[in-house]
Amino acid sequence: xxxxxxxxxxxxxxxxxxxxxxxxxxxxxxxxxxxxxxxxxxxxxxxxxxxxxxxxxxxxxxxxxxxxxxxxxxxxxxxxxxxxxxxxxxxxxxxxx
Numbered sequence: 001x002x003x004x005x006x007x008x009x010x011x012x013x014x015x016x017x018x019x020x021x022x023x024x025x026x027x028x029x030x031x032x033x034x035x036x037x038x039x040x041x042x043x044x045x046x047x048x049x050x051x052x053x054x055x056x057x058x059x060x061x062x063x064x065x066x067x068x069x070x071x072x073x074x075x076x077x078x079x080x081x082x083x084x085x086x087x088x089x090x091x092x093x094x095x096x097x
Contacts, residue, residue, distance in 0.1 A: 007038050007042045008036050008037065008038050008042075009021065009033040009034060009036070009037045009038060010036070011042075012038075012042050012043060013043045013087065013088060013089065014041070014042075014043060014088075015033065019032050019033060019034075020032055020033065021033045022085070023039075023041050023043070024082070024083065025041050025082075026039055026041050043088070043089065043090075053089050053093040054086065054087050054088065054089050054093075055070065055072065055084040055085065055086060055087070055088045055089060055090075055093075056070075056086035056087065057093075057095070057096055058074075058089075058093050058094060058095075058096060059094045059095065059096040059097065060072055060073050060074035060077065060092070060093075060094060061073075061084060061086075061096075067083075069083050070083065070084055070085070070086070071083060071084065072084045072090075074090075074092050074094070076092045077090050077091075077092040078090065
């Protein structure tokens with residue numbers, strides 16, 4: 001099946017309703033973005049396609065006591081050891097049992 005989703009800030013999982021980018025992997029994190037802009041770090045699928053495959057529901061999303069934040073602990077994920085938000089997602093998502 002072909003990917004037909006429009007890859008713009010408006011459809012990106014990192015883009016919030018206040019028109020800000022919250023992707024920690026880009027140089028313009030926490031800055032205002034146009035709905036029609038896009039970047040190489042676009043991530044779609046969670047908020048736009050109705051799936052529940054989000055970090056907050058992943059078995060690899062772990063709480064880190066020292067910093068009091070959530071971290072990806074999946075050795076197969078490109079986000080291994082990165083701080084991850086509850087609503088973020090990646091291709092290596094696995095259901096928490």
